[in-house]
Amino acid sequence: xxxxxxxxxxxxxxxxxxxxxxxxxxxxxxxxxxxxxxxxxxxxxxxxxxxxxxxxxxxxxxxxxxxxxxxxxxxxxxxxxxxxxxxxxxxxxxxxxxxxxxxxxxxxxx
Amino acid sequence: xxxxxxxxxxxxxxxxxxxxxxxxxxxxxxxxxxxxxxxxxxxxxxxxxxxxxxxxxxxxxxxxxxxxxxxxxxxxxxxxxxxxxxxxxxxxxxxxxxxxxxxxxxxxxxxxxxx
Numbered sequence: 309x310x311x312x313x314x315x316x317x318x319x320x321x322x323x324x325x326x327x328x329x330x331x332x333x334x335x336x337x338x339x340x341x342x343x344x345x346x347x348x349x350x351x352x353x354x355x356x357x358x359x360x361x362x363x364x365x366x367x368x369x370x371x372x373x374x375x376x377x378x379x380x381x382x383x384x385x386x387x388x389x390x391x392x393x394x395x396x397x398x399x400x401x402x403x404x405x406x407x408x409x410x411x412x413x414x415x416x417x418x
Numbered sequence: 419x420x421x422x423x424x425x426x427x428x429x430x431x432x433x434x435x436x437x438x439x440x441x442x443x444x445x446x447x448x449x450x451x452x453x454x455x456x457x458x459x460x461x462x463x464x465x466x467x468x469x470x471x472x473x474x475x476x477x478x479x480x481x482x483x484x485x486x487x488x489x490x491x492x493x494x495x496x497x498x499x500x501x502x503x504x505x506x507x508x509x510x511x512x513x514x515x516x517x518x519x520x521x522x523x524x525x526x527x528x529x530x531x532x533x
Contacts, residue, residue: 312460340519351422351508351524352461359519397460404449404468404515405476406522408460 312400312409320415327385329412331398336379338400338407343372343383346395346411355383355396390416420444422525424509430531431499439494439528441509449512450492451476451522452484454505461508467492468515499532506530 312333321327333341339360344352358365358372358381365372371384381398393416399406425440443450448469453461453476463476467486481503483495492511496503507528514520 317458342521344524349526351510351526354521354523357519357521401519404466404474405451405463408453408462410458410460 312398312407316412317410318413318415320417321388323388323390323416323418325388327383327388327392327414327416329383329385329396329398329414331381331383331409333379333381333398333400333407333409335400335402335407336376338402340401341372341374341381342399342406343370343381344397344399344408345392346397348394352397385414388414388416390418392416422509422511422523424507424525424528426528427526428529430533431496433499433501433532435499435532436495436497437499437530439496439507439509439530441492441494441525442490443492443509443511443523444490445511445513445523446489447511447513447523448489449515449520449522450486451510451512452482452492452494453508453510454478454503455508455527456505464494464507496530501532504530504532 342357343355356367395411451466452464465484510522510524512520512522
């Protein structure tokens with residue numbers, strides 16, 4: 309069936325380091341991918357998206373990379389800050405809906 | 419704009435009771451969605467709507483009902499609450515569907531416990 313998974317459930321980094329969060333998807337027909345950040349007690353917050361006709365997209369301190377050959381997606385966060393501590397989800401498109409992975413918990417220590 | 423507003427934030431129900439989770443958005447979005455999130459898991463789609471008067475089932479629709487009488491509101495109804503429905507429920511909206519590269523915007527959730 310359809311699935312979107314993340315390679316690691318948790319990631320711990322030091323403040324100032326770069327963070328890389330990975331995601332694998334199974335539906336080769338997916339043409340749109342989103343990364344969300346979810347803080348405790350809050351709903352998912354949109355971070356960045358990428359279309360399947362792109363390999364890379366950059367935002368403010370974040371970069372998303374898409375490798376369609378191996379169906380892999382990654383989120384890179386530069387100069388990670390304590391405020392980046394949260395659960396990160398990738399999601400891929402399936403028609404009108406999105407399919408979400410289980411999430412990676414990013415912990416940033418000072 | 420308030421974005422997506424969900425009420426209540428918390429609720430405890432007894433088995434067999436019914437309730438309606440409210441969701442409203444003020445972004446004039448056509449698409450609205452209901453997800454549930456179980457501990458340590460991603461979000462699973464319950465129902466969605468592509469516009470007023472149109473709804474469709476998602477991955478886990480059993481035990482739930484929805485209606486969409488206006489563009490702004492998309493309530494989720496639990497008729498006979500069961501312990502398996504203990505979860506956090508998120509409502510989301512988007513201007514268009516995911517296949518048209520439109521991100522979904524989420525509310526802060528309703529935490530529902532059924533005892």
